[in-house]
Amino acid sequence: MSINNRDFAPVMGIRLGSAAAGIKYPDRADLVVIELPLGTTSAALFTRNAFCAAPVVVARRNLGVRPPHYLLINSGNANAGTGDQGMEDAEACCEGLAEIVDCQASQVLPFSTGVIGEPLPVSRLVDALPQAINSLTEDGWVTAANAIMTTDTVPKLASRQFLVDGMPTTVTGMAKGSGMIRPDMATMLAFIATDAIITPKLLRECLQQAVEPSFNAITVDGDTSTNDACVLVASGMAPTTPISDAKSVAYQKFCTAVAEVCMDLARAIVRDGEGATKLVEILVEEADSSAEAKDVAYTVAHSPLVKTALFAADPNWGRIMAAVGRAGIEDLDIQNVAIWLDDTCVVCNGARAEEYTEAAGQAVMDQSEFVIRIVLGRGEAESRVLTCDLSYDYVRINAEYRT
Amino acid sequence: MSINNRDFAPVMGIRLGSAAAGIKYPDRADLVVIELPLGTTSAALFTRNAFCAAPVVVARRNLGVRPPHYLLINSGNANAGTGDQGMEDAEACCEGLAEIVDCQASQVLPFSTGVIGEPLPVSRLVDALPQAINSLTEDGWVTAANAIMTTDTVPKLASRQFLVDGMPTTVTGMAKGSGMIRPDMATMLAFIATDAIITPKLLRECLQQAVEPSFNAITVDGDTSTNDACVLVASGMAPTTPISDAKSVAYQKFCTAVAEVCMDLARAIVRDGEGATKLVEILVEEADSSAEAKDVAYTVAHSPLVKTALFAADPNWGRIMAAVGRAGIEDLDIQNVAIWLDDTCVVCNGARAEEYTEAAGQAVMDQSEFVIRIVLGRGEAESRVLTCDLSYDYVRINAEYRT
Numbered sequence: 001m002s003i004n005n006r007d008f009a010p011v012m013g014i015r016l017g018s019a020a021a022g023i024k025y026p027d028r029a030d031l032v033v034i035e036l037p038l039g040t041t042s043a044a045l046f047t048r049n050a051f052c053a054a055p056v057v058v059a060r061r062n063l064g065v066r067p068p069h070y071l072l073i074n075s076g077n078a079n080a081g082t083g084d085q086g087m088e089d090a091e092a093c094c095e096g097l098a099e100i101v102d103c104q105a106s107q108v109l110p111f112s113t114g115v116i117g118e119p120l121p122v123s124r125l126v127d128a129l130p131q132a133i134n135s136l137t138e139d140g141w142v143t144a145a146n147a148i149m150t151t152d153t154v155p156k157l158a159s160r161q162f163l164v165d166g167m168p169t170t171v172t173g174m175a176k177g178s179g180m181i182r183p184d185m186a187t188m189l190a191f192i193a194t195d196a197i198i199t200p201k202l203l204r205e206c207l208q209q210a211v212e213p214s215f216n217a218i219t220v221d222g223d224t225s226t227n228d229a230c231v232l233v234a235s236g237m238a239p240t241t242p243i244s245d246a247k248s249v250a251y252q253k254f255c256t257a258v259a260e261v262c263m264d265l266a267r268a269i270v271r272d273g274e275g276a277t278k279l280v281e282i283l284v285e286e287a288d289s290s291a292e293a294k295d296v297a298y299t300v301a302h303s304p305l306v307k308t309a310l311f312a313a314d315p316n317w318g319r320i321m322a323a324v325g326r327a328g329i330e331d332l333d334i335q336n337v338a339i340w341l342d343d344t345c346v347v348c349n350g351a352r353a354e355e356y357t358e359a360a361g362q363a364v365m366d367q368s369e370f371v372i373r374i375v376l377g378r379g380e381a382e383s384r385v386l387t388c389d390l391s392y393d394y395v396r397i398n399a400e401y402r403t
Numbered sequence: 404m405s406i407n408n409r410d411f412a413p414v415m416g417i418r419l420g421s422a423a424a425g426i427k428y429p430d431r432a433d434l435v436v437i438e439l440p441l442g443t444t445s446a447a448l449f450t451r452n453a454f455c456a457a458p459v460v461v462a463r464r465n466l467g468v469r470p471p472h473y474l475l476i477n478s479g480n481a482n483a484g485t486g487d488q489g490m491e492d493a494e495a496c497c498e499g500l501a502e503i504v505d506c507q508a509s510q511v512l513p514f515s516t517g518v519i520g521e522p523l524p525v526s527r528l529v530d531a532l533p534q535a536i537n538s539l540t541e542d543g544w545v546t547a548a549n550a551i552m553t554t555d556t557v558p559k560l561a562s563r564q565f566l567v568d569g570m571p572t573t574v575t576g577m578a579k580g581s582g583m584i585r586p587d588m589a590t591m592l593a594f595i596a597t598d599a600i601i602t603p604k605l606l607r608e609c610l611q612q613a614v615e616p617s618f619n620a621i622t623v624d625g626d627t628s629t630n631d632a633c634v635l636v637a638s639g640m641a642p643t644t645p646i647s648d649a650k651s652v653a654y655q656k657f658c659t660a661v662a663e664v665c666m667d668l669a670r671a672i673v674r675d676g677e678g679a680t681k682l683v684e685i686l687v688e689e690a691d692s693s694a695e696a697k698d699v700a701y702t703v704a705h706s707p708l709v710k711t712a713l714f715a716a717d718p719n720w721g722r723i724m725a726a727v728g729r730a731g732i733e734d735l736d737i738q739n740v741a742i743w744l745d746d747t748c749v750v751c752n753g754a755r756a757e758e759y760t761e762a763a764g765q766a767v768m769d770q771s772e773f774v775i776r777i778v779l780g781r782g783e784a785e786s787r788v789l790t791c792d793l794s795y796d797y798v799r800i801n802a803e804y805r806t
Binding site (some may be wrong): 034040048049051052078080081082083084085115116117133221223226303304305307308309311312314316317318321322323324325326329332336347349350351352390391392394395396398399400 | 444451452454455481483484486487488489518519520582624626629706707708710712714715717719720721722724725726727728729732735737740750752753754756775783793794797798799801802803
């Protein structure tokens with residue numbers, strides 16, 4: 001059983017509230033509180049950027065102290081590059097919320113996204129907390145998904161439901177992200193909740209598996225954010241039996257649901273990539289190793305010349321070939337290399353395929369979604385990366401942001 | 404003694420001729436023949452792109468057979484990704500020239516630049532050879548520098564002269580390159596000539612040294628071309644004594660002159676980067692190793708977010724910091740990191756410098772040339788890379804090219 005991707009199912013026990021704190025813009029919801037019932041199991045992955053933001057440091061630390069009871073998210077300001085003051089500010093926000101709801105500050109995980117290097121307007125944020133708390137509801141997902149947006153143009157939500165012993169379990173997630181996207185170990189901000197009853201160990205393993213082919217395989221501009229975080233929480237309120245066996249059917253179904261939600265959100269992020277008009281999958285096959293396949297996939301996915309050709313819907317395969325050639329693969333025998341645009345073979349034996357016609361390439365490139373498949377002919381490893389094109393709007397958005 | 408960079412000095416014995424072969428556009432000079440007198444010593448470096456173009460394969464091979472007598476260059480078509488036909492075409496061009504001037508085909512080195520994957524129009528090219536040969540002159544540099552341009556907006560020429568025993572030696576070079584610029588071991592196309600009398604070994608060593616801080620330290624878009632080549636030829640016709648001792652003053656002066664010509668041309672390429680409005684030096688200091696310094700410098704230099712901020716003249720140092728943070732340096736202690744825009748300290752101890760003001764940062768970014776200095780506080784290695792901004796025009800040029 002799977003619901004429409006555009007819809008979402010609330011998760012039993014998980015309540016979301018939003019408010020307009022005026023962090024960057026007036027009168028725009030920019031603050032979200034997510035309430036996790038006591039007993040909730042949590043797993044989280046954070047950015048590997050060495051300059052990780054203050055809230056990442058605090059969230060990681062608090063997660064080690066005790067199970068989180070609240071997630072506190074703001075957009076408009078990343079509280080990154082803010083030094084000691086940033087740490088104090090992140091902690092002050094947690095304390096502000098803890099005071100109102102009467103819990104420990106360490107039971108709050110803070111998350112921030114937005115401009116880097118500006119001090120967080122703590123008092124405005126704390127002043128808006130009561131409004132967010134008063135609006136807590138299991139139906140708060142859409143408002144929350146909107147409130148965490150920065151340069152995103154659409155909110156990103158995904159849901160899956162599956163049955164265990166005839167009883168439904170729900171997995172629902174939201175994410176934000178549009179630029180500074182090249183997740184490394186975790187991504188932008190993604191919050192996924194389930195009502196499954198599951199052990200912390202399995203929850204963590206499930207999340208790690210789910211992010212690899214989804215959030216960890218997408219790129220908009222190759223820039224890894226200082227604030228990336230991906231959280232999966234399980235309220236344990238589904239009317240089902242606990243999941244504690246990694247080999248059980250229930251766990252497999254659960255992993256599939258989480259993986260699909262992550263993939264839906266990851267695709268939504270790339271589709272909403274800053275200025276993006278195309279969603280393109282780069283699939284590298286027959287590589288000598290996964291690392292090699294990934295290197296080639298990312299080299300092509302990041303090439304500005306490939307990305308501008310995608311924007312122009314120009315089947316300029318020479319740029320793809322040149323990117324493959326500079327990916328640093330030792331002893332690449334170009335005679336064995338083939339490049340496909342969907343089902344059209346463009347390059348064969350290292351040169352233009354005889355049967356290839358510009359019209360066939362054009363037909364593929366005119367689509368809004370397609371696959372660039374690169375066959376290296378060296379081994380059996382493969383890798384796939386989702387990327388988008390590089391348009392005028394990417395430059396406009398990023399040249400104008402902050403001004 | 405150094406001449407004005409905008410001027411150039413002819414090199415004794417080196418003659419250049421140009422012609423309009425109609426390779427991509429009608430009535431535009433797109434073919435250059437450079438005649439090297441017999442006895443000329445040559446050194447060359449080529450792209451490391453695995454998909455190197457047919458002319459690169461042929462030039463490298465011919466160079467091993469016998470000393471080159473002619474260089475044959477065309478713009479408008481790269482003869483890359485053209486398979487066996489491309490090899491035949493490159494050889495046919497060499498044969499066409501050899502026949503007219505009565506030399507061996509292996510005494511001709513072919514070079515091509517332009518669109519990838521289109522067959523080279525050999526007969527049009529060969530038909531135009533007599534016109535190019537008839538125009539051979541020691542004063543042909545400016546016309547030739549124009550003829551080898553593709554998306555370049557200005558021709559690139561540089562000269563240096565120095566005295567040995569009171570007698571002048573000249574080093575003059577030309578280059579083309581504007582996009583697909585991230586040279587690896589050699590660069591776009593650069594042809595440098597001198598009338599010095601010098602041994603092949605010293606000439607090769609001199610070229611290798613000269614390209615490292617110049618052509619091998621620039622990037623426009625991170626895309627390494629399939630056709631990069633850099634050639635240094637010495638006609639030996641200067642009225643001076645031969646250079647055969649690596650420790651001699653004459654060799655040191657020669658190396659300085661070649662290095663300066665390479666640096667002038669490299670800067671000219673970045674300044675003319677596709678759509679570029681800024682020339683920015685990324686200087687990484689106090690790294691643990693040169694490789695680490697280079698990784699950080701290129702990560703910042705390639706970051707689309709940094710590059711769009713440069714275009715907007717926006718002192719958005721958070722993006723620089725985030726790029727440093729994702730450069731993959733193990734155990735980077737951000738407390739020791741400082742970032743400077745020219746003489747303005749922006750980040751100190753891993754956070755915004757106390758004395759920093761937006762106005763001071765803005766004043767630096769408003770310039771057309773400046774330095775981003777990143778101090779890692781880990782060691783003594785450093786690296787510098789020249790880059791440019793990412794503008795609407797980069798997208799326009801590369802989305803429209805080929806159409």
